[in-house]
Amino acid sequence: MMNSAVRIASDVVPFSRPYRSQSELRNLESVLSSGHLHGDGAFTKAAADKIRALSGSGQVLVTTSATHALEMATSLLGIGVGDEVIVPSFTFPSAADAVARTGARCVFVDLDPATGNLDPQQVSEAVGTQTKAISIMHYGGVPVDIDSIEAIALDHGLPIIEDNAHGLGVIAGSRTLGSVGILAAQSFHSTKNVQCGEGGALQINDPQFVERAEIMREKGTNRSQFLRGQVDKYSWVDWGSSYLPSELNAAVLDSQLDDFAEIQRRRFAVWDHYARELEDWAHANRVERMSPPLGIHGAHLFYLLMPTWDAQGALIAHLANLGIVATFHYVPLDSSTAGRRYGRSLQPLTKSEDFSRRLVRLPLWAGMSDDQLERVVSGVRSFRVL
Ligand SMILES: *Cc1c(COP(=O)(O)O)cnc(C)c1O
Numbered sequence: 001m002m003n004s005a006v007r008i009a010s011d012v013v014p015f016s017r018p019y020r021s022q023s024e025l026r027n028l029e030s031v032l033s034s035g036h037l038h039g040d041g042a043f044t045k046a047a048a049d050k051i052r053a054l055s056g057s058g059q060v061l062v063t064t065s066a067t068h069a070l071e072m073a074t075s076l077l078g079i080g081v082g083d084e085v086i087v088p089s090f091t092f093p094s095a096a097d098a099v100a101r102t103g104a105r106c107v108f109v110d111l112d113p114a115t116g117n118l119d120p121q122q123v124s125e126a127v128g129t130q131t132k133a134i135s136i137m138h139y140g141g142v143p144v145d146i147d148s149i150e151a152i153a154l155d156h157g158l159p160i161i162e163d164n165a166h167g168l169g170v171i172a173g174s175r176t177l178g179s180v181g182i183l184a185a186q187s188f189h190s191t192k193n194v195q196c197g198e199g200g201a202l203q204i205n206d207p208q209f210v211e212r213a214e215i216m217r218e219k220g221t222n223r224s225q226f227l228r229g230q231v232d233k234y235s236w237v238d239w240g241s242s243y244l245p246s247e248l249n250a251a252v253l254d255s256q257l258d259d260f261a262e263i264q265r266r267r268f269a270v271w272d273h274y275a276r277e278l279e280d281w282a283h284a285n286r287v288e289r290m291s292p293p294l295g296i297h298g299a300h301l302f303y304l305l306m307p308t309w310d311a312q313g314a315l316i317a318h319l320a321n322l323g324i325v326a327t328f329h330y331v332p333l334d335s336s337t338a339g340r341r342y343g344r345s346l347q348p349l350t351k352s353e354d355f356s357r358r359l360v361r362l363p364l365w366a367g368m369s370d371d372q373l374e375r376v377v378s379g380v381r382s383f384r385v386l
Contacts, residue, residue, distance in 0.1 A: 012323045012324075013323060013324045013325065013363050013372045013375055013376060014363060015326065015361070015363050016363065016364065017365045017368075018190040018191075018195050018197075018365075019193070019194070019256060019259070019263055019366045019367065020367070021252070021255040021256045022255065022258075023255040023258060024252045024255040024256070026255075027043060027251035027254060028248060028251050028252065031043065031247045031248055031251045032248075036247055037246055037247055037248060038247060039062075039244035039245055039246060039250070040224070040227070040247075041247040043247055043250040043251045043253070043254040044062050044244075044245070044250040046250075047062055047250050047253045047254040047257055048060040048061065048201070050254070050258075051168070051178075051201050051203070051257065054168055054169040054178075054260065055168065055169065055176050055177065055178030055179055055184070055186070056176035056178070056179045057176075057178050057203035057204070057205050058179075058203070058204055058205045058207060059203070059204040059210050059213075060202070060203050060204070061201065061204065061213055061214065061243075062199065062200075062244075062253070063200045063202050063217065063243045063244070063245065064198065064199065064242070064245045065094075065187065065189065065198055065199065065200040066094055066163065066165050066186060066187030066188075067094040067098070067200070068200060068241075068243045069183075069185035069186065069200045069202035069203075069243075070094050070095055070097070070098035070161065070163060071097070071098045071101060071241075071243075072183075072202050072213060072216055072243060073098060073161045073181075073185065073202065074099055074101070074102050074104070074133070075102065075216060075239075076183060076209050076213055076216065077132065077133055077159055077161070077182075077183070079099065079102045079104045079132050079133060080103050080104055081102075081103035081104065082103075082104070082130060083102075083104040083105070083130055083131075084105050084106070084128065084130040084131050084132065085104055085105075085106055085107070085132060085134070085135055085161070086107050086109055086118075086123055086131060086133070086134045086135060087099060087106040087107070087108055087109070087333065087343070088108070088109060088111060088117070088118040088136070088137055088333075088352075089108040089109065089111070089332040089333045089334040089339075089345065089349045089352040090110075090111045090116055090118075090330050090332055090333075090352040090355060090356060091139075091163065091330060091333065092137075092163075092165070093338070094163065094185075095137060095161070095163050096338070096342065096343065099135070099342070100338070100343075104132065105130075105342060105343055105344065106342055106343030107126045107128075107131070107343065107345065108333055108334035108343050108345040108349060109122040109345070109346075109349070110345075110349040110350070110351045110352050111349075111352050111355060112145075113305075113354070113355055114293060115139060115144075115292065115293065116139035116140065116142070116355055117136075117139050117142060117143075117144040117145070118137075118144060118149075119351075120145050120148035120149055122346075123149060123152055124152050125346060126346055127152065127156050131156065131158060132159075133159050133160070133161050134149065134153055134161070135160075135161045135162075135163065136149060136161070136162050136163065136180070137162075137163040137164075137165070138162075138163075138166055138170070138177055139166065140166050140292070140297050140298060140300050140303070141167035141168075141170045141177065141298020141300050142292040142293075142297045142298075143167070143170065143175070143177060143294075143296055144180075146175060146180055150180075159181070159182040159183070160180060160181040161181050161183055161184075161185075162178065162181025162183070162184035162185070162203075163184075164177050164178040164186055164203070165186065165187035165189075165192060166192075166298050166300040166301070167298040167300070168186055168260075169260060169298070170296060170297070170298045171296075172294075172296050178203050179205055180205075181203075181205065182205055182209075183202065183203065183204060183205065183206075183209065184202070184203040184205065185201070185202060186201040186203065187200050188200055188201070188249075188253055188256075192300070193263055193267060193298065193366075194253070194256045194263060195256060196249040196252040196253035196256065197249060197252065198249070199249050199250075199253055202243075215237055215240055216239070216240040216241065216243065217241075217242075217244050219240045219241065220236050220238050220240025220241075221236055221237060221240065222234050262366075263366045264299055266368075267299035267300075267364060267365070268299045270299075270302070270364050270368050271297070271299045271302050271364065273373055273377070274289070274302045274362060274376075275289055275290075275291070275302070277377045278304070278380060278381070281380065281381045282304065285383075285385040286307040286385060287304050287306055287307060287385065288304070288305040289302075289303075289305075290302055290304070290305075299364075302361065302362050302364050303359050303360060303361045303362070304360045304362070305358045305359060305360075306358045306359075306360060306385065307358070307385055308358070308385070309357040309358060310386075311358075311385050312328060312357060312358055312360055314385075314386075315360050315380070315383050316328070316360060318379070318382075318383045319376075319379050319383075322379045323375075324363065324375060324376055324379050326363065327361050328357075328359045328361065329356075330352075330356055331356060332349055332352040332353055332356055334349050335349075335353065362376055362380070363376055
């Protein structure tokens with residue numbers, strides 16, 4: 001019998017594998033031979049159109065990452081020193097980075113354990129005179145309580161910044177994720193459902209930001225207007241940076257977006273299999289399976305909530321011994337080193353801590369084989385919570 005130390009790499013069930021699309025090599029070849037390798041070529045435009053169609057958002061600018069799209073959002077909203085932005089504690093650091101870089105502070109709020117999403121009640125309590133925006137993230141593509149958050153935002157005249165890294169194409173009733181915030185971010189990092197290595201998009205749901213966003217993305221120049229023939233030369237007109245990806249990344253992104261339905265079909269099949277096959281085991285071991293209240297999610301991740309903090313490490317170690325990579329994530333931002341420097345919270349965010357310390361994410365990607373899936377299911381089932 002093999003133990004983990006001698007297990008060969010091909011025998012390991014990885015946590016995630018980037019999707020490979022049919023046409024990506026053909027697309028890359030056509031970009032390389034065209035000589036147009038910098039940004040905003042035909043593939044960037046085609047990808048932006050597809051993202052807009054999937055997310056029902058007004059305007060889409062493909063960017064170098066979701067983090068950069070979020071940076072653009074806080075800059076476009078004019079957030080700065082002396083301002084505060086409400087940010088979930090249980091999220092990836094990018095939303096907080098985007099606040100911190102402007103000199104503003106984060107006010108971290110706790111989560112709803114049924115979803116991992118920020119709790120509207122906490123948001124409402126956190127609003128103060130310095131609050132300038134509310135930042136939301138749909139964990140696993142499970143929609144936040146949109147009606148409640150929008151009511152709070154409307155009451156106080158606050159814009160919503162939406163991190164939709166997990167929810168491309170997710171429809172929640174009459175809404176599409178990515179069209180909720182006045183500005184929203186999408187990620188195409190290699191760990192995401194649709195990926196191009198590193199990439200993202202800014203979704204602009206209020207036309208007043210389009211012109212400024214185009215300038216910001218193009219190093220502060222009006223080059224986009226120049227390319228459309230709206231001005232006869234371009235120059236430095238405002239602050240900006242380089243938020244525009246290479247056409248090589250866009251070529252891969254566009255081909256992945258062509259396969260979006262297939263990617264999602266395969267990821268949902270894995271998700272549904274876990275939900276079904278682990279039901280009895282979960283019940284017998286006092287484990288909660290990810291179960292979106294309305295059944296709506298993005299098939300980005302599947303998690304288990306263990307009954308105790310010790311059981312988290314024990315299950316991850318048990319699976320590692322079987323050559324299966326499972327993980328947990330999001331050390332709550334309020335308790336992180338940078339979170340203490342750049343933010344505050346009204347009270348200890350105990351639900352975020354508890355969620356983070358009980359969470360186990362299982363492998364999930366579009367190309368998982370039946371054999372790999374079975375190994376994970378039987379590996380989990382062979383674990384007993386003490
Ligand atoms: C992946 C991720 C990001 C960061 O995306 P990049 O494109 O790598 O900047 C931000 N927020 C969430 C919720 C993510 O999962």
